[in-house]
Amino acid sequence: MSSTVAVNGEVRRWEDLPLHDFAQGFFFGAGFFTTFRIDDGVPLFLARHLKRLAASVASFPETVRAPPSELLHPDAVREVLRRCLESDSALGPRYTGIGKLTASDGRLLLTFRAPSPDAERLQREGRAVDTVEAGAYRHGEPMPNHKGLSYFRQYSLMQRLPVLANDLGHACELPTANLFVLLDGALVTPPLDAPCLPGIIREVLLDAGHLDDLPVVERALPLARLSEARACVFTNSAVLATGVSSLLGRALPDSLSLAARIREHVLAMASREG
């Protein structure tokens, strides 16, 4: 993580932040975050990230102290981001990496980290997803709709990267990514009440409604139907889309080109949204 951070709009050093200022987030996981890509100094889909973060904070007014609302506006974050990048020559105004906004204890914390060292390899080779975490979620449970500091259920499974399934035996998501499969001539992703995170890349694809001539739809996804998928990708805001080279033991070579098409589409959408 970069040493330069910002708290409520003020540029600070990560080493100087007291735990004291983030105690509710630390002790009770009472806070939310969002992670976004920064390409050449430009944050991707920032307005969407802030909208989701503000909605999560607003959903728990009695247990999460909200940061001042004016700090959750895209222009305010762009201005703080600009000052952070300019103040640190290791970052610089053309910085490419991952930004993270964390809201807890009445504060908005902005941090930076380098792109994952295996991001390029993941784009080239994809990633196998060969296990299921059965009953990881209950259908309709609300917490996985929020990216919260109480992230341990997902975090503890990130290395193994299983498909998280619900009590109905439906696929929900991966521990840190949304799931899409090419099935019945459509690009299918589980609905929010599966439950899953309303991921930003997921939302961008659903809002577009199609990928070239391929419809993009939300639909309940029984685990048994994964064996019929012609391709599979997972999406998140850092890598955008990663091809699933092997899904529950079945090789899916077409996943890599599908992931590449999604990344291209998403980057085009990002430059259009500005």
Place this chain on the structure above:
Amino acid sequence: MSSTVAVNGEVRRWEDLPLHDFAQGFFFGAGFFTTFRIDDGVPLFLARHLKRLAASVASFPETVRAPPSELLHPDAVREVLRRCLESDSALGPRYTGIGKLTASDGRLLLTFRAPSPDAERLQREGRAVDTVEAGAYRHGEPMPNHKGLSYFRQYSLMQRLPVLANDLGHACELPTANLFVLLDGALVTPPLDAPCLPGIIREVLLDAGHLDDLPVVERALPLARLSEARACVFTNSAVLATGVSSLLGRALPDSLSLAARIREHVLAMASREG
């Protein structure tokens, strides 16, 4: 919270601790804690608390960095506790209050807070528990067996204090306490796979096996059967036992005396365990 704390055995100031040293706990809820009562400088059931904390840490060796294991021994904690109390005249060697041990990022943090200001009123008047959070847990899900920093599901419900029920319609626990009902001539508490926290007071009561002539048993507790309870208490390590004056709308006047009997029994057990 008290300004005097300890990190890995060293007495420190709470205001001086950097967030940096607890980053995995903060960002991912990757850590565990336990809260225990200190009466006249003596921690209650410390060995049991440390055993549960160490077991939780050991359950996730790849995602939670364990503190040095020698720090999780009762003698080590008693020594650190003694030095904390002696070094701060606001605490003092005869301190009565609540201690908390938090394990994350390879560190063991010891903090102190005063007893809850409403603890005496709760003992006198009990507390109504009149709502249910249906399907809060899935039967058998493992995370509620650990007191983790990813505590938000429970924390967000602490004010309302509903009965947390599972997908089978069974009572599991309250957001920060175990549940006991007087039913069929026994003191009944839900089993760990309900799921619920293996709370220390719950464990002490189950280990004893009876309260005077009343058997103490683990048994699945369908919500419908709560209407037959003759009394109800909830237990935690801070207040020990609180009478439920009204359970789902039904007055239970006998809960107060049951809670008082449990507190007396638990304090006797505590002095026996030393």
